[in-house]
Amino acid sequence: MFISNKEISDVLVVGGGVIGMSIARALKKNGAGEVTVLDSGRLGQEASSAAAGMLTAQADAEKRDDLFDLCYEGRGLYEGFAQELKAETGIDIELETSGTLSVSFNKHDSRRLDNIYSWQNAAGLPVQKLDTRELLELEPRLSSEVKGGLFFPRDVQVENRLLVKALAASLKQLGVRIVENTPVTSLLVENGKIAGVETPVGNFSAPIIVLAAGAWSSLIPLGGPGETERNRSLSLDVIPVRGQMISFQPGKRLFTRVIMSLTGYLVPRADNRLLAGATVEKAGFDKNVTTSGLESLSRAAFEIAPELKKIEISEKWAGLRPCAADMLPVIGQYDNIGGLYVATGHYRNGILLAPITAHMLLAQITDGQNSKFSTLLRPGRFTQAVSV
Ligand code: FAD
Ligand code: GLY
Numbered sequence: 001m002f003i004s005n006k007e008i009s010d011v012l013v014v015g016g017g018v019i020g021m022s023i024a025r026a027l028k029k030n031g032a033g034e035v036t037v038l039d040s041g042r043l044g045q046e047a048s049s050a051a052a053g054m055l056t057a058q059a060d061a062e063k064r065d066d067l068f069d070l071c072y073e074g075r076g077l078y079e080g081f082a083q084e085l086k087a088e089t090g091i092d093i094e095l096e097t098s099g100t101l102s103v104s105f106n107k108h109d110s111r112r113l114d115n116i117y118s119w120q121n122a123a124g125l126p127v128q129k130l131d132t133r134e135l136l137e138l139e140p141r142l143s144s145e146v147k148g149g150l151f152f153p154r155d156v157q158v159e160n161r162l163l164v165k166a167l168a169a170s171l172k173q174l175g176v177r178i179v180e181n182t183p184v185t186s187l188l189v190e191n192g193k194i195a196g197v198e199t200p201v202g203n204f205s206a207p208i209i210v211l212a213a214g215a216w217s218s219l220i221p222l223g224g225p226g227e228t229e230r231n232r233s234l235s236l237d238v239i240p241v242r243g244q245m246i247s248f249q250p251g252k253r254l255f256t257r258v259i260m261s262l263t264g265y266l267v268p269r270a271d272n273r274l275l276a277g278a279t280v281e282k283a284g285f286d287k288n289v290t291t292s293g294l295e296s297l298s299r300a301a302f303e304i305a306p307e308l309k310k311i312e313i314s315e316k317w318a319g320l321r322p323c324a325a326d327m328l329p330v331i332g333q334y335d336n337i338g339g340l341y342v343a344t345g346h347y348r349n350g351i352l353l354a355p356i357t358a359h360m361l362l363a364q365i366t367d368g369q370n371s372k373f374s375t376l377l378r379p380g381r382f383t384q385a386v387s388v
Helices: 018-029 066-076 077-090 105-123 130-137 162-176 214-219 291-304 306-308 346-369
Strands: 005-007 011-014 035-038 099-106 128-131 148-152 177-178 185-189 195-200 202-205 208-211 221-225 240-246 258-260 266-267 274-277 313-324 330-335 340-344
Touching: 011 018, 011 195, 011 330, 018 035, 018 077, 018 162, 018 208, 018 340, 018 346, 066 077, 077 185, 077 346, 099 105, 099 130, 099 177, 105 148, 128 130, 130 148, 162 177, 162 346, 185 266, 195 208, 214 240, 214 313, 214 340, 240 291, 266 291, 274 291, 291 313, 313 346, 330 346
Parallel strands: 005 202, 011 035, 011 208, 035 177, 099 258, 185 221, 208 340
Antiparallel strands: 099 148, 128 148, 185 195, 195 202, 240 274, 240 313, 258 266, 266 274, 330 340
């Protein structure tokens, strides 16, 4: 064996965001034996903490497609997921069930909402069309310039910072080994099979590895004993897409539910904070908040709620969404490298899709079972998989 083992596990999960932690938890709960999560920083502190926590399967769906089906099914798992986490850890992830409003401020946006209403209503999905008066009755602090909107009663939200806390607590209770501040520098392959990972503090070996390193997933090269393994990378095509966010602390709750417009969204939290998001930018791995980002976020927030102009921004931050070339998640076994699984590319829906991703990978790893989404989301879909 070429690896001088530091630790031996049955499963190693690379990356402890919501995706990696949800998978590690599902595996451990279902008898996977020794499960280790390695993270280059601290658990859950990247995109998973930066997110807005919206579980908006319907409000974002312009048409019925595969992503809609995945998100819709994923949303259906959340109530059980939240209840289980509460029972396991005592942490309430604040699954708020007051629904989501999508609002329009001009004819173009209204036409877009009409299209969404038409297909979802015809499909028998819960959605209501509201006029200006009805919207202002529901949310009196909404701008009186609002032209119309849709109400999605089943599109809800969670406090994602509590979600990462709950997942980390669950892993600790289950006995999952957590190794923080330890970047994986390569994935070690031997005779066409995964054998372990390399880190600055030594190698970790395991016959099964789940790569869930979010926006950084494409950066980790392959390594191993032979020339063919070294200095090659996986064909994943996942890039970072920055999202900047701000929040206000008005001292009281201004809105009851999530409100989305074509240019931004407002998310009211139980502690009265009001989050406003988000930019969508290709800026490499830069997580800075920018002047132009703040301007566009403020503009979008003020359009929905003009009174925010009088309230100071209390927090600002940015995170990197993992985005694959076709903007769909990348979930499943990696072609040609036995024992290597991938779960990344969740882009704008990683919080929503964490439980269903864990569900799908658990079935694949433990029973070799594919779901109806497996072909669509397979890691090998991009280019020729690296053959070793
Ligand atoms: P991350 O949370 O980024 O975790 C990846 C982990 O891998 C990190 O902890 C990192 O330290 C670790 N890592 C990286 N490289 C290595 C390495 N070499 N070795 C070891 N560890 C490594 N989704 C929703 O569903 N609803 C929303 O409302 C929503 N809003 C969003 C708003 C913003 C502003 C942003 C930025 C994202 C939003 N998202 C939302 C998307 C969601 O946050 C992401 O899709 C999701 O968090 C991705 O989870 P992840 O675990 O794959 O990535
Ligand atoms: N899903 C919200 C965002 O990505 O900004």
